[in-house]
Amino acid sequence: MIELNNLKKVYGTKTALSVGQIIIPERDFTGLVGNNGAGKTTMLSLILDLIRPHSGAVTSKGKIVPETDEWKNYTGSYLNEGFLIPFLTPFEFLAFIGSLHGKNSSDVKDFLNKNRDFYTENIDSSKYIRELSAGNKNKIGILAAMLPEPEILILDEPFSNLDPRSQSWLKMKLKSLHLEGVTILISSHDLKHVTEICTRIILLEEGIIIKDTKTSPDTLVELESYFSVQV
Amino acid sequence: MYQLLNHQRKEKLRSPFWTKNILMNILLGFLGLYLIVTALVVSFMAAGFIREEFEGRDVIEVFTAFLFYFFIFDLGFRFLLQQLPALSLQPYLTLPVRKSKLIHYPLLRSISSFFNILPVILVLPFFIMIVCANQTGLYSTIWIATVFSVIITNNFLNFILKKYFVKRPVLILAIFLVAGCLLYFDSIGNAPLSGYFAAAVNAIANLPFLFMIPLIIAALTYYFAYHLLRKNFYPEDSQTTRSRPESYSFLNKYGELGELIGIELKMILRNKRPMSVLIFSILFLAYGFILYDDPDNHFNLMLGGFIMTAAFAVNYGQFLFxxxxxxxxxxxxNRVSSFNYIKTKYILIAFSGFMTFVITLPYAFISYRIGFVNAAMLLFNIGISSVxxxxxxxRNSTSIVLEKSQFLNYQGTGAMQFLMIIPLLGIPLITYIVFLILGIQQYAVFALGAVGFVGIIFYRPLLQIVVNSFVKRKYVMSSNFRKK
Structure with a gap:
């Protein structure tokens, strides 16, 4: 479904990402792990055509991403606050995203009612997004990514700033979306979360893939030993 | 206290604005210098000028009356330009610093602002040369004390007004209008307010026990400003409660385009900086009163037409993305077509041009020509200038901080903004010059209007050129926008 070929991104003299080939097939549930600066966000940004690669290309359903807008029809994504429109209320924002995908505001209300357990704040509140807490901003972004019922869902650090209850909700939700056939790609710092829900783990270090495995019961132990440090 | 002073200085000096924007700083520096020199010249020449123009009247009295005008304008300018003194208080709230100190400090510090130095420079030479030389020591002391009190009063009054009116733009316009009318009546002699002011200052200077009054007024404004800041002390206080957000359901039937326009309108109305651009553009329309002094001057008519129909477009459009x-x-x-995205902005510019055209149509009472010229320039601005x-x-990719305050905020301004103006004004100018050489300058605006009309008919291919440039530039733009 998504293919990265000889993809390279350089900032100044530092190579942010350099991968030979990654193929993310349909119905894959991939977790990206790595330290800060390992190239996780760079990789996701390249897939979403937010930055231009120095060489190589990303294709989505066989089409090169920068050359078409088609992938936007079936890709839902949330990387950071830059995806939110700060002066809209949460509902206005979701209604706007919905309208771009042919959903009217009652569709959006239905969607929110279905996911009431995740975003527990009053959705009709007149608070603007810029006034929300980091966790609630994150939730709105994740909901906006799921709203269009995408075939591919891309999330950067979805568990950050979430309270424990929302974390477990999100894990369940992602699992069930995966069962429904959605292709999912997330990055996370939380090794437990990714090994628990992802079927495949890609470990990045300084822009290079160190490990690319199917998740097995041993994966968590292996990853923990990889990242362990002596104090 | 000293550390607070130090932090505030650092906050100013280390803001990325200074280091990034050398061009703007030089320009601002020149502006400041120009104002200081002007104030000095006016102050030194005032006495001679008054003796010549107002023969037989008391020089000090006339000068004091003139100061009345100055202080009114001063308050207006302060309102638009002077910032509330704010040391970002949040980091200090949990530290062992007395609360009152955190508020007194930036308030007192605001006294050393340029806005207070300028009036002092304007008054001081006149005071030394004329007042001191001709009056008793007591009179002089009280005169200057009164004048300084008014300056200080203006300083704090501005903060109070600002805090109160900043969320009520319609009231601001109303007050500017009322002030304008009062000054007008004063100048034609129906309501000699400036005379009363001069008489009051004179009375105070002659009756020393009255001199407490201006001091008390100044102290009161300080007291109110202090309490206003104190009330807004907690970060959560600065959030205002709102009624339900307005919706633009009438835009819904226009699909994606309508949605995008709705978002952009909300962006303008819900954020300080674009809102101030809107207000400033409307105030700018009053420029016509100066320009239309001579309705037979074809050049002024054309320039006026440009300003009346592009005031908002140019102010707002320099930061379009x-x-x-x-x-x-x-x-x-998200699934937003580039063409519709660009077209949204095109429609917004066109619509704003049309609105300002309608608002300024009453200028046609001065001369019917103004109406026609403005209509022609409206066509030109929609058809050509907007594209x-x-x-x-x-080509412009510095992100604008929407919530950072208002006038004279140059964050995000660069050389591009100045370059943009060249072709926008240049094309009408060159057209005018060519027609002037041919001796038919009165037809220049009609030519511009015709060109604009053609531009509107062919707006699709023209916008497609913009779209192509946008698609090529979007990576650079978005990566620069991400750099905060």
Whole structure:
């Protein structure tokens, strides 16, 4: 479904990402792990055509991403606050995203009612997004990514700033979306979360893939030993 | 106290604005210098001028009356330009610093602002040369004390007004209008307010025990400003409660385009900086009173037509995409067609031009020509200027901080903004010069209007050029927008 070929991104003299080939097939549930600066966000940004690669290309359903807008029809994504429109209320924002995908505001209300357990704040509140807490901003972004019922869902650090209850909700939700056939790609710092829900783990270090495995019961132990440090 | 002073200085000096924007700083420096020199010259020449023009009247009295005008304008300018003194208080709230100190400090510090130095420079030479030389020591002391009190009063009054009116733009316009009318009546002699002011200052200076009054007024304004800041002390206080957000359901039937226009309108109305651009553009329309002094001057008519129909477009349009810098990515990853995205901005510019055209139509009472010239310039601005603005905006990629305050905020301003103006004003100018050489300058605006009309008919291919440039530039733009 998504293919990265000889993809390279350089900032100044530092190579942010350099991968030979990654193929993310349909119905894959991939977790990206790595330290800060390992190239996780760079990789996701390249897939979403937010930055231009120095060489190589990303294709989505066989089409090169920068050359078409088609992938936007079936890709839902949330990387950071830059995806939110700060002066809209949460509902206005979701209604706007919905309208771009042919959903009217009652569709959006239905969607929110279905996911009431995740975003527990009053959705009709007149608070603007810029006034929300980091966790609630994150939730709105994740909901906006799921709203269009995408075939591919891309999330950067979805568990950050979430309270424990929302974390477990999100894990369940992602699992069930995966069962429904959605292709999912997330990055996370939380090794437990990714090994628990992802079927495949890609470990990045300084822009290079160190490990690319199917998740097995041993994966968590292996990853923990990889990242362990002596104090 | 000293550390607070130090932190505030650092906050100013280390703001990225100073280091990044050398060109702007030099320009601002020149502006400051120009104002200081002007104030000095006026002050030194005042006495001679008054003796010549107002023969037989008391020089000090006339000068004091003139100061009345100055202080009214001073208050107006302060309102538009002077910032509330704010040391970002949040980091200090949990530290062992007395609360009152945190408020007194920036308030007192605001006294050393340029806005207070300028009036002092304006008054001081006159005071030394004329007042001191001709009056008793007591009179002079009280005169200057009164004048300084008024300056201080203006300083704090401005903060109070600002805090109160900043969320009520309609009231601001109303007050400017009322002030304008009062000054007008004063100047034609129906309500000699400036005379009363001069008489009051004179009375105070002659009756020393009255001199407490201006001091008390100044102290009162300080007291109120202090309490206002104190009331807004907690960060959560600065959030205002709102009624339900307004919706623009009438836009819904226009599909994606309507949605995008709705978002952009909300962006303008819900954020300080674009809102201040809107107010400033409307105030700018009053420029016509100066320009239309001579309705037979074809050049002034053309320039007026340009300003009346492009005031908002130019002010707002210089940042067309930068306004959206903080959420540009949301348009990049969502299903928004580039053409509609660009067309949204085109429609907004065209619509704003039409609105300002309608608002300024009463100028046609001065001369019917103004109406026709403005209509022609409206066509030109919609057809040609707007496309140029869009094209240039794709070259401009500094994100604008929407919530950072108001006038004279140059964050995000660069050389591009100055370059943009050249073709926008240049094309009408060159057209005018060519027609002037041919001796038919009165037809220049009609030519511009005709060109604009053709531009409107062919807006699709013209916008497509912009779209192509946008698609090429979007990576550079979005990566610059992400750099906060």
């Amino acid at each position: 930068s306004w959206e810098g903080s959420y540009f990515d949301s348009f990049m990853v 140029l603005l869009l094209l240039f905006s794709t």
